[in-house]
Amino acid sequence: MPFIRVSYIEQQYEAEQLAVMRDTIMSALIQHFNVPADDLFQVFHAHKREAFFYDNQYLGVKRSDGLVYIQITCKSGRTIEQKKGLYGMLARQLAAAVPMREEDVFVVVVETEFEDWSFGRGEAQMLPRAVTDEGQESAVQQAAQPAKVSPSVRTAQVTELAETAQREQGSQIGEPSPNREIQSSARESYGDIAPAFVRYSEDVLFGDVWRRGQLSLRDRSLITVAALMAGGMIEQLPYHLRLAVDNGLTIEELTEAITHLAFYAGWPRAASALTVLKEAAGR
Structure with a gap:
């Protein structure tokens, strides 16, 4: 944009x-x-x-x-x-x-911010999805919607950009999602049983909270990885480690953060997090 x-x-x-x-x-x-x-x-x-x-x-x-x-x-x-x-x-x-x-x-x-943009038709396309008076959902960040760009083209663009960013940063992590278009896995994982949870994840969490200007995406990723590791929520770490690299953190910085947290959150949790990081990085 x-x-x-x-x-x-x-x-x-x-x-x-x-x-x-x-x-x-x-x-x-x-x-x-x-x-x-x-x-x-x-x-x-x-x-x-x-x-x-x-x-x-x-x-x-x-x-x-x-x-x-x-x-x-x-x-x-x-x-x-x-x-x-x-x-x-x-x-x-x-x-x-x-x-x-x-x-x-x-x-x-x-x-x-997102509300400062209109790409045509008098609409604020980058604002989170909302239900209209007629009960229809409006467009959410249309520039990122698969319906506007074929999945094969979008996938190729994401892969190319991710690989370029990895080479620039010297990281090895694979299959990251694009930095500017945060793709939640909630719809794929829970869309059939918890549509409200998916909507809150996409519109509120990643559509609003993660986009606030007081903290950069890099800062938010570091905080999130630290919270997940400290809480022992290892299942969520692979996705957020990939997102952290997309947002500018290197494997070395993530390793150092986990090592630092070992003294505050516990050695076993740090070891588990390092194992996930090693697997995600292909090392």
Whole structure:
């Protein structure tokens, strides 16, 4: 769901170079923000030189008239590590592909919430599912719904993005779900006997609580894994360990967290959690 604005001085870049910028920005968003490949919304603005202002030495960065402002408006929750990875990839790859100077890549991330977006038809598609006056369910995060994108295409996108994120983070865990589209297993596990439980899981827990901006998804995953391990709820750990990696935690960080908790929650529980982590990581 990111919306991208790119501003530059007119006649500094040709149409082919702008197309390279578009593709490079999208590639970086897919790799570091786990954005779906079809979530492409960008606009480029060419400005007259007299209407484009910047300081050419602020913070020790020597800028030129090739400066490009890249504003990324997106949902809150990305970690510092994800943002730094995005900034670095944009500077390096734009400099190499456009080409342009790394010093002229200026990026700002503007964070929003789900209620701040409408993708058309006057609807807030990213808000949790609700029952309408007519008793029909409205769309829940339509960008993530299998009905809008074929399962085979969505599965391929998820797999590609997950593998890319794993290579970037150096982790080995397999078959993770996409970071930005948290997929609960409740519907598959309990949908036939507890539809209300599924609805609360999808709409309230993962649709609201996990999306609040006060904590990042990485923080929430670490807290959840710690709570499950401390409570001895091992059956829930495989799913949440995969989700934790999707949300930016490495296998090494999860191992260290469990080791730390062993002194507070108990050695047997820590050993059980490490066994689950080892199996999930394929080690």
